[in-house]
Amino acid sequence: MLDLIVIGAGLTGLIAAHTAARAGKQVKIVTKGLGATHWHAGSIDVLGYYPNSATPVQRPLETVRDLTRARPQHPYAILDGTLSDALKNFVALAQELGLPYAGAANDGDNLWLPSPVGAARPTFLAPRAQLAGDLRRPEPMLIVGLRGMRDFYPELIAENLNKQGHRARAAFLPLDLITERHDSNTVHLASALDDPARRMKLAAELKKIFQPGERIGLPAILGLDAHAVALDDLQAQVGAPIFEIPTLPPSVPGVRLTNALRHRLRQLGVRVEINADVIGFHAEKDRVLWIESDASGRPLKHRAEKFLLATGGILGGGINSDHTGKVWEVVFNLPLTTPHDRGEWFRARFFDPAGHPIFRAGVPVNREFQPVDANGGRVYENIWAAGNILAHTDPILERSLEGIAIATGMATARSACNLKP
Amino acid sequence: MHTASWHSVGMTLDECIKCNVCTTYCPVAAVTDKFPGPKYVGPQAQRFRECGQIKSPDISVDYCSACRVCNEVCPSGVKIAEINARAKAQIVADRGIPIRNWFFGRNEQLGRIGSIAPQIANLGFHNPFSRLMAEKIMGVARHAPIPHWSTEGSFRKWFFRTPRLKSDKKVVYFHGCSTNYYEPQVGKAAVAVLEHLGYEVIVPPQNCCGLPMLNNGEFRAGEKLYRDNLAKLLPYADKGLPIVGTSVSCVLVLREEASEMLDIENDQTRRFRSALWDMSEWLRDLLDQGKLDTNFRELKMIVPYHVSCQARAHRMGRPSLDVMTLIPGLDVREGNAKCCGLAGTYGYKAEKYDIAMEIGEEAFRFIRAQGDDVKFTTSDSEICRWQLEHGTHKDCRAPIEIFAAAYGLYDLDRRRLLVER
């Protein structure tokens, strides 16, 4: 019998499974598909904006302390001070996996990195390849695109950066420097740059167009499996700091992180059951005995001692809704915090700083991250919930998605498996 | 709660969130420009195919190998491969079917004709000149691993020639055309295992499952085969007998693919579906009930296991692996490759042979990486077995042959039963 089944293979699920498996537990992941990590910028947001405030957060860990005092139901408050240790554990894990992460030079500050359209986005930790893009650094930027590559427009990025007072200019190189193919997505391009010969060609051209003192921003395609080598190699050959700007999905920094985590999970003997859409479960009294996933012949039963729900919120598919205003949690039909009236789901303005109430819909939990009902009573004795499905937060708006994913993923796996922090 | 399987295929395209995860994992898009990827030919192009329009807007969908990797990874449950299959059928309806694909659809007839005089048929077909002519005239790839007709006679001939065990416990066996004409050893191993477990094996009249026709867009002909099988086998299902198959692809077609693609879900198809089992899945079910004889003898060897795309499409977990891990001494190593490349009849087509071999490289590389003393590999699909043997020059055995060997009934080297009844 398995100790733990994690439902969902986003960052939360992968981290939770890793935490339990590393401690020697028998773990399996059951997931409908591969998801959120593929449109993930690769960076770790902890807190970019305080709820309902348009002012960006300078020092997230300090502001989180205010947040937990003001909102005792927020997942960060339930974590009870374990957030910064969780982040340290993540940095150590990423280092082991060969994908080093770091934060701002002034320890504890948010980084400011350019988005795929040249907006500034606050984030706490970034893959090494994104660090030189920090907008608080003074060097001017050369943003280089590849003509023919989809969804990456250096002029747009440079223009938007200029508008915000950052010096940047744009340049194009031909796509056939790195691929013979006419139509490639970012993952194919990244894997083409695993090849040293192609990198050499790219480096030679970059050398011709960059001016001394500039740093170079490229789409995040600098290698897939050989990323670390690819980055060092390019910087050395060009002789300038190079940074990656994450792209529209598929986002390679997110794919690298997913691949690395899945590889580690395989080494730890964790099976990832993909295309397993959970369609039912069986409970006796308040104990879940198994879950069932859809299959070609008959539902497939998955038994375990404990279950950890990491299916994501409305956007991740862990919560569904219909036109009548019904909103439900898709696996265990757990109680949710939801606006009562469908008319209250959205505010009038798309970018309203207060966000849309529907995105706060989530699973309320107790101090152990176990789902509770409206009276605060635990629903099942062997279920935990983590990540974006948790109530009382809007992680997209707060820019707290990965912080919550990592810290609650680790905390719930520990709580479920009785592990010491 | 939702039952994804019965979800109308067309409806699922509205669930597409354009995340490109499918394009990232599609093995064909990864290696050729001729195929823009699942998102584009699937949910996107489908918008232009609706409304009873006859001409398909694109023909690149013909390069889809039907491996279903896209379905597997899609986080939104879009039935991309089925959308593509229907689009291919539309092209066939519009333009007619190439003669070659017509032949591929008639695997069963070819099997029957060739097995009248297999030595002559093998000689006639499997010589460099005929293969060259077949490529020039019909576009059948010259080097592709087209199977040889079995020279020991068909499976059915053997089955009805030899005395069989009688028992109260009965199982119906679906062998499929490949086992009957090309790999009768697989059927013999299956019968030996079932009888060893005390079951009387019933082999009713049956015909080709229809997979090659469905894959080549010949829906009408495929439907006829499906309905014939339904008529022949449903009476057994209604008597409560399990119908067990050793070819994962046939079982998949009978259980789900045909009725779903052809839109003929009804009470009969559902009764049929719930009686059908993949052999390993059925053995695993016995195991779960504590009824499987696990008295296996030691098989000391490393066996790389390629999970065929059709086995994955069942969404039934890894039953072959679950049972193989019970065999003492056997070191089964699950590969990670998405597809062997052959995908039904795909890699047999001259214009697609190179693509198929490039796709297969991931699987071949995995097998080579397991060391030189690997003698056998294993995979649930005959198609995969032929392709893996072609790509690695190592013998590939069906899991059921390995089980039979572990029960002491079968010689894996010489591919024959140790004891004939």
Ligand code: SF4
């Ligand atoms: S993976 Fe699914 S949701 Fe994403 S683009 Fe493909 S079909 Fe659409």
Ligand code: SF4
């Ligand atoms: S079925 Fe396979 S080849 Fe066809 S689109 Fe999907 S992943 Fe690509």
Ligand code: SF4
């Ligand atoms: S042969 Fe296999 S893995 Fe391969 S294409 Fe097949 S079914 Fe897919």
